[in-house]
Amino acid sequence: MARRLPRRLRARRRLHDRPGRRLRGVAERRRGRLPLPHGRHGDRRAARRVRHPARPGRGGAAARGPHRAAAGRAAAGRGARAAAGRRTGRRRGARGAARLRQRRPRRQRRAGLGLGRHRSGRGRRRRDGRPLPALALAPALTRAGRCPARGPILCGASRGAAHRVPPDRAGTRSVMTSTTRAAVLYRANEPHRIRELQMEDPHPGEVVVRVGAAGICASDHHVMQGMTALPLPSVLGHEGAGTVESVGPGVTAVQPGDRCILSFVSNCGHCSSCRRGRANLCDTNAATGARQYDGTTRLTDPEGVGIPQMGKLGVFAERLVCPIQACYPVPDDVSMEAAALIGCCVTTGVGAVVNTPELQPGSTVAVFGCGGVGLNVVQGAALMNAARIIAVDIHDHKLDFARGFGATDTVNARDVDSVKAVRELTGGGADFSYDVFGSPETTRNAVDSLGKGGTAVVVGLAGVEDSAPINLVDLVRAQKRILGCYYGFVSPHETFRTMVDLYRSGRLDIDGLVQRRYRLEQIDAAYAVLARGENGRGVIVFD
Ligand SMILES: [Zn+2]
Ligand SMILES: [Zn+2]
Structure with a gap:
């Protein structure tokens, strides 16, 4: 007659009797010979909850409603009981381990769905081809349920379809690289260095673009002067277009060979701003x-330093990696230079006007600043059939140039009081004014030059510390409005579509804006010309 084993040995006997269940690892871990995998014991889960408590608005037990919160408390209770079980020396057998797995929250058991699926272990088989039992896969499933980056963005996105497991960290592929030649800015107020950088292959949802043209925009110049906060070293350049060279996993919207405008705001599609239709203000971006x-960064310099890319683009480079959301495909009859300018100055300028609420044909419009964006505000006002378009600048040659894009009147602010001049020309004040330069003085002038009920739109970016002295009594009594406008008010891709249509039908002059062309090595000379206040736009062209 077989002797009945004590209870603590019965579980061990079951494990040895059934080696095919691959339970040895579990048993060994329970004996303390192997490290415990994450998520296999309730006390570890409870500890993680303490390390990463629920934050307001970011999910977690507190934000998931009373039922889920109760489930969370129950899970914490189970964790405490499991920990107590170990402290008293009670061991769980195979059935206990299976029960523990079943008790894991459904969210963890479902882990491995979406882009993290490759980590789940599904599909792994024995050598003889039979699938592994579920228990043997449990550690992989559990690990896949955790956000590997633990960053606020990925953790916030992990509940949605857009959650991405960085593949290099997931260990599913080795990191492949190529090279790109780029102008790197290491320090403000110093020249660029043209360097050969290592460039990682695109991650899921990313593409490699061979840059065709890159615009010389004042926003890059602000970074070079140290007026705008951007981590340095970086590759600057946010106004560009190019041809898709290769695509990363999961990319279907474009394919190699597609010619694209590049948006310097890659909108995620699932943040609060994106959900409210303000893709240009994407929180994730x-x-x-x-x-x-x-x-993370995709570029590395020869010293091994990661190099960020301005606007996730950095178009002052021959090739770049960017999110698919940056790409807007255009037909072959849109030149690379025109596509590049649509990427910033055309969309920022024309888009600001055509998307201004309540702007009616016959309105009077004043434009402060006639650089690349200002010229586009002028031609946007012309497209909207403004009755008078008053260009204001301190250079006569820029004012003359603005007439070619639709300005009906010009005011040199060096010679006359620009506010008084605009109010006289419009018979009491403009209906709409645009501060394209972006400074306390030009914003104040834009507001002061308005008539009753007028709207001032601030398009240009001032210094980060700047604020404008606005006459508050006049603001109230004249019922004026002040609007900020970033990247054309709405989704960049929506404005791109409008700009491409207007350009192809000959109603938008983009080719006439391009006045100078440079090679990448001439980037510092190009910005010296911009600082002097020359007409129109300069463009870096690539082969
Ligand atoms: Zn720009
Ligand atoms: Zn977003």
């Missing part, structure tokens, strides 16, 4: 800045 969505 703002939070990750010059790095890619996963918070």
Whole structure:
């Protein structure tokens, strides 16, 4: 007659009797010979909850409603009981381990769905071809349920379809690289260095673009002067267009050979701003800045330093990696230079006017600043059939140039009081004014030059510390409005579509804006010309 084993040995006997269940690892871990995998014991889960408590608005037990919150408390209770079980020396057998797995929250058991699926272990088989039992896969499933980056963006996105597991961290592929030649700005107020950088292959949802043209825009110049906060070293350049060279996993919207406008705001599609239709103000894009969505960089200099890309682009480079959301395909009859300018100055300028609420044909419009964006505000006002378009600048040659894009009147602010001049020309004040330069003085002038009920639109970016002295009594009594406008008020891709149509039908002059062409090596000379206040736009062209 077989002797009945004590209870603590019965579980061990079951494990040895059934080696095919691959339970040895579990048993060994329970004996303390192997490290415990994450998520296999309730006390570890409870500890993680303490390390990463629920934050307001970011999910977690507190934000998931009373039922889920109760489930969270129950899970914490189970964790405490499991920990207590170990402290008293009670061991769980195979059935206990299976029960523990079943008790894991459904969210963890479902882990491995979406782009993290490759980590789940599904599809792994024994050598003889039979699938592994579920228990043997449990550690992989559990690990896949955690956000590997633990960053606020990925953690915030992990509940949605857009959650991405960085593949290099997931260990599913080795990191492949190529090279790109780029102008790198290491320090403000110093020249660029043309360097050969290592460039990682595109991650899921990213593409490689061979740059065709890059615009010389004042926003880059602000970074070079140290007026705008951007991590340095970086590759600057946010106004560009190019041809898709290769695509990363999961990209279907474009394919190699597609010619694209590049948006310097890659909108994620699932943040609060994107959901409200303000893709140009995407929170995820703002939070990750010059790095890619996963918070990492794709470029590395010869010293091994990661190099961010302005606007996730950095078009002052022969090739770049960017999110697919940056790409807007255009037909072959849109030149690379025109496509590049649509990427910033045309959309920012014309878009600001055509998307201004309540702007009616016959309105009077004053434009302060006639650089690349200002000229586009002028031609946007012309497209909207403004009755008078008053261009204001301090250079006569720029004012003359603005007449070619539709300005009906010009005011040199060096010679006369620009506010008084605009009010006289419009018979009491303009209906709409645009501060394209972006400074306390020009914003104040734009507001002061308005008539009753007028709207001032601030398009240009001032210094980060600047604020404008506005006459508050006049603001109230004249019922004036002041609007900020970033990247054309709405989704960049929507404005791109309008600009491409207007350009192809001959109603938008983009080719006439391009006055100078440079090679990449001439980038510092190009910005010296911009600083002097020459007409129109300069463009870096690539082969
Ligand atoms: Zn720009
Ligand atoms: Zn977003």
